[in-house]
Amino acid sequence: MDWQDSPEQAQFRTEVADFIQARLPERYRSGDENSDETQTTGWQADRKSNDPSAKESAINWADALAEKGWIAPHWPKEYGGAGLSVMEQFIYNQEMAKADAPPVGGMGVSLLGPTMIVHGSEEQKAEHLPKILSGEVAWAQGYSEPSSGSDLASLQTRAIRDGDDFVINGQKIWTSGAQYADWLFALVRTDPEAPKHRGISFLVMDITTPGLTVRPIIDMGWQEPFNETFFEDVRVSTSNVIGEENRGWYVGMTLLDFERSGISGAIEYERTIKELIEYVNSEPENDIKTRDDFESVRHQIADRYLEVNVLFNFAFRIVSMQNSGMVPNYEASVNKMFGSETHQRLARTGTKVFGLYSNLWSEENEYAPMRSLFTRDYVRSVPHTIFSGSSEIQRNVIATRGLGLPRG
Amino acid sequence: MDLGLTEMQEMLKNGARDFLENECPEQLVRDMEEDEAGYSTSLWEKMAEQGWQGLLIPEEHGGAGFNFLDLCVLLEEFGRALVPGPFMSTVLGGAVPLIEIGSEDQKAEFLPKIASGDVIFTLALTEPSARFDEEGVQCQASVDGNNVTFNGVKLFVPDANVADYMIVAGRSEKGVTLGIVATDQDGVDVTQLQTIARDKQAEVKLNNAQGQLLGVEGEGWEALAPVIHRYTVGECAYMVGLAQMDFEISVDYAKERVQFGRPIGSFQAIQHKCADMVTDVDGSRFIMYKAAWAISTGQSDEETQMSVNMAKAWCSDATRRVVAHGQQIHGGIGFTKDYKIQLYFRRQKRAELSFGDADYHRELVAQQLGI
Structure with missing residues (x-):
């Protein structure tokens, strides 16, 4: 080691x-x-x-x-x-x-490109990959639907063949960054008669295709990171299917299996906890250390520091395994679950440290400690345990895929 | 950067697992709970043949000259098998201080005998105050040349009932002073305590007990730092192995136990506990090995101290969460004496308390962070 x-x-x-x-x-x-x-x-x-x-x-x-x-x-x-x-x-x-x-390069670099390299035709690769690499085209992901969240394979957006085209009707939701994207990759149902995993195709389309509407969702932090995407008779050529028709679920899962270590989260939280410690130690005006509840506060801070260290080790483990030719199994789910939950605990500790000042949202307010970072993180870390597989789904995956417990 | 074991460490681990599955079955663990000595002399001798008591001891003194991280690989297996007896007290409480601060004569006298399994050592550190800091050492020490005389009470001394020697921490007018005390003298009075883990801990009354001075008078506390670091991380390694096994037994049970017509492991309430258990076990393992690595590779004093405190803070709480889930998953059968899962539950508490629990080490982490 x-x-x-x-x-x-x-x-x-x-x-x-x-x-x-x-x-x-x-x-x-x-x-x-x-x-x-x-x-x-x-x-x-x-x-x-x-x-x-x-x-x-x-x-x-x-x-x-x-x-x-x-x-x-x-x-x-x-x-x-x-x-x-x-x-x-x-x-x-x-x-x-x-x-x-x-x-x-966003989703194009992290997800669409690697999938296209595995499943795309030579024509598709030649058309799309260079534009991702030049920064010319940005991609968004259309997977989730209003009625298909954790149970993604139940998705209902329909693509019906009409000559050389598919005609798509339905709705996607949580399409991150779609308002800034040029192209969309989506999972759509092409065979409603087949078992739910086997009637799905992986389609790519220009986001300006007629009938396709992107509407930003304002989140609880007044931000617009996500969108709803509506399809009304959207015509997309059948040549835009990546991989085999009706095998799209498995094409899409290639992306999700593309394991990430989560190191950037660990580094962000380390930076945040260190800044908090520095603040508590150095702020000349503050009287945090004289508060009656400071003993509890300092132990919470120490706990967060510990957790960030544990998270780093989880990230190191993934890359160590990959580096020695092993394929991570439940380990990536552990990172997602533990990382997102650590994020929320960190935000909670930060808001605890600053007491009433944690009401302050604006980073520019003269009273705002640490630019109100924890207040905003307290709200913005809420989706973290929900998107990309909720904490509950991650635990299901760890238990069934990782530990071999029987599916319920 | 690499968090895998070396080939040699894999061999050590697999060899130890096979050996202990044969030589240290559950029945032996149970027998030793009720045994006066608390360990099997034949297992002790076989372990010495494996070279384990001498694993850390330099080759010139009859040992194998492995590093501390290697020992932690072995201790993880000891935790898995719940190996009873004075191994950790002899190796971490005896061999380590001798290697760190013993004179050449003391090393030559004791280390080969430890490596061969001929002597048992322990560390007599804590007292009725049950503190782990320097203030906790109040037992009187008076030094005369190379000899030291101790008067006082040591409490929670592991394996004192079978130890041939104990390394005693006392206090002279110059400060904390260490001595090597033979137990077969009138001035040493050992009374065994009945403990939660049914391990052997004792009250040791020292009444003009005579010993050899170890290290320099008054500099004993500083000298103990590397010993306490290693013993603490060793306890973490033991907890990791113990928790890993508790987790494996619990997952197996969840697959087999049927209620409402299906294995309870198909219920998400149970699945999520199991997912949390593996997260805690894995988290404990890496934070423990990071501390072992810092010690083995001689990272800075600050980094080593911090990593040891982080390891014990994390492992103490995380492994307790694991064994508590283990009990809950097992339901009624789990709290019977006959079923094995409770063996892990009770031993986790011993190791959690040893050298300070999570709050104690979290406090030290907070101090080092300056808050």
């Missing part, structure tokens, strides 16, 4: 860190002057922004990464990726997260 880099790993880490230091646009550098909004909506929103400086930052950052071949570090070289090893990808992700640098 070794928690340190090998000399080669250390060298690659320095290369990545130096690159980010040299090329990351000012807009994305951490610091009080940059708004939290910028950090969360990131690159995908900026590239469509009306603010020319935001747009320029997004383009410059994509260009800088493209020069190194680092927009898609995990894609094979033959498709324009960097072909980095598992460990190099991990280090790359770690350094990007440490610098709070926005990933470029």
Whole structure:
């Protein structure tokens, strides 16, 4: 066991860190002057922004990464990726997260591209992959429906064949970033008679196709990270099916099986807990340490610090397994569950520390401790245990797939 | 970065598992609960043949010269098998302080005998105050040349009933002072305590007990730091193995036990407990090994101290959650003496309390964070 880099790993880490230091646009550098909004909506929103400086930052950052071949570090070289090893990808992700640098390419890079590389035809790859790598096209994912959340395979959006086209009717929901996307990949029902997993196809389409409407959902934090997407007689060529017709469920699951270590969450929470500790220790005006409940507060802070360390180890485990040729099983579910629950506990502890001041939402208020970060995180961490497989679904997966307990 | 075991460590682990499945079955664990000595001399000798008592001891003193992380791989297996007896007290409470601060003569005198299984050691650290800090050491020590005389009471001394020697922490006018005390003298009076884990802990009354000075008079507390670090992480390794086994037994039971016409493991209420158990066991394992790694590779004092405190804080709580779920999953059968799951439940508490529980170590973490 070794928690340190090998000399080669250390060298690659320095290369990545130096690159980010040299090329990351000012807009994305951490610091009080940059708004939290910028950090969360990131690159995908900026590239469509009306603010020319935001747009320029997004383009410059994509260009800088493209020069190194680092927009898609995990894609094979033959498709324009960097072909980095598992460990190099991990280090790359770690350094990007440490610098709070926005990933470029969104769902196209992380999900659609890798799936198309496995299941797409040569024509499909030639048409779509270069545009993802150049930052020209951003993708959104249309899986969930109002009546198909955790039970995704029950989805009902219908695609009926009409000559060389499918005609799609129905509704998707939680289509993240669709308002900034150019293309959509979706799971649609192409055979309603078949068992539910076997009548689904994986379709890609231009998001401006007539009949397709994207409507942002305002969330409880006054943000619009998600959308509803409506399909009214949307015509999409049958050549836009990825993989075999009616095998779309399995094509889609390739994406979900694309295991991620969750290292960026661990790094974000570490940064947050360290900032909280620094605040508690150094704020000259504050009297947190003289409060009657401070003993409880400091133990909560210590607990959060411990949990972040445990989360780091879970992330390290995934990459260690992959690096030695093993395929993680329940381990990725552990990371998602534990990471999201740690996030919520951290937000709770932060709001506890600041007491009444945790009412403050605006990061600019002069009374706001730590830019009201915990107040907003307290609200914004709520979806974390719900999206991408809720904590309950993760526990089901751990128990059944991981531990072999019988399905209910 | 790599969180896997080396080939050698895999061999050590698999070898130990096979050995202990044969040599330390559940019946032996139960027998030793009611045995006066609390350990099997034949198992003790076989363990010495495996080289385990001497695993950490340098080759020049008859040991195998492995590192501390290797020992933790072995201790995880000990926890899994609930190995009873004075192994941890001898190795972590005896061999470790001798290796760390013993004179060349003391190393030559004792280490080969520990490695061969000929002597049993223990560490007499805690007193009726039950504190783990320097203030807890109040037993009187008076030094005369290389000899030290102890007067006082040591409490919760593991395996004192069978130990040939104990390393005693006392206090002279210069501060905490350590000595190696033979137990076969009139000044050492051992009274066994009945404990939750039915292990052997004792009250030890020292009445002009004579010993050899270990290390430097007045510098004993600093000298104990690496010993306490290792013993604490060793307890974590034992808890990890114990919790892993409790978890495996519970999952197996959940697959077999049928109620309402189906295995209870098909109910999500049970499944989610099992998912939480594996999360806690795995989390404990890596935070423990990180501390073992910090010790083995000589990371900075600050990093080592922090990682030890984090490991004990986390493992103490997390493994308690595991064994509590284990009991709940087993329902009524779980709280009978005949069924095995309670063996783990009771031993987890012993290890949780040893060298400070989660709150104690969480406090030390908070102090190091400066809050």
